[in-house]
């Protein structure tokens with residue numbers, strides 16, 4: 001865990017999930033770190049084999065599926081379209097971690113689950129559409145505990161352009177560019193969990209990215225080009241020529257079974273009214289076995 005210095009807690013985090021439930025102080029430490037800093041990194045959640053499998057599944061799907069966006073490709077609500085992603089994100093390995101964060105309450109999955117390859121992202125938080133973002137009250141609400149778990153499926157050095165950057169503690173303050181940024185160095189298989197209110201950025205667009213996007217925005221309508229696709233395809237040619245490896249990630253949003261999580265999920269459902277789907281039977285029974293109701297984004301209107 002990068003934002004905790006306790007040597008014991010690091011060792012305990014590496015214990016099997018079954019052992020973790022017997023360590024309330026460690027669990028409290030995770031919850032406390034999230035509450036105070038707005039993010040945590042848990043090392044070695046996935047085995048190298050799991051990372052390789054998930055990366056392969058994601059790349060294969062995104063070759064033809066997903067949307068051209070932000071200079072890469074992106075699939076919203078991926079657990080409804082890629083069975084393997086749903087199975088993986090609801091596996092015991094992942095759910096045991098989520099339970100540590102939400103206990104003593106059950107886990108609620110909001111249904112937000114993104115798969116992406118090579119997208120760029122500038123500084124933002126994930127609550128701009130939330131009604132309580134307007135008056136800022138969401139940022140002073142200590143009972144708000146909605147989080148995203150992120151798996152970056154390649155190593156990302158803390159100083160690399162590719163890594164996730166956060167402004168620690170900004171989840172309690174709103175968008176505050178004056179707070180120092182921190183690059184979260186991770187190895188493939190580590191999990192990052194962050195408060196959806198925290199200010200964060202992924203792979204920032206470079207000068208070339210910004211110029212390319214502007215160029216395609218200008219000539220796209222004249223040449224009847226799909227601007228997003230042209231931008232993504234051009235970036236991928238540049239990446240290939242410069243031998244830059246693909247940057248692949250999967251995200252899922254969750255929280256404890258309380259009013260704040262339900263209201264966040266409901267708000268997402270209104271924003272994406274077209275998203276309706278069912279999860280496969282194995283996933284549904286795995287959720288039931290863990291006392292997790294199917295994500296409400298996929299529920300009938």
Ligand SMILES: O=C(O)CCC(=O)C(=O)O
Nearest residue numbers: 121126164201202203251
């Ligand atoms: O591409 C990234 O690493 C950023 C992801 C992100 O901003 C998000 O999931 O909200």
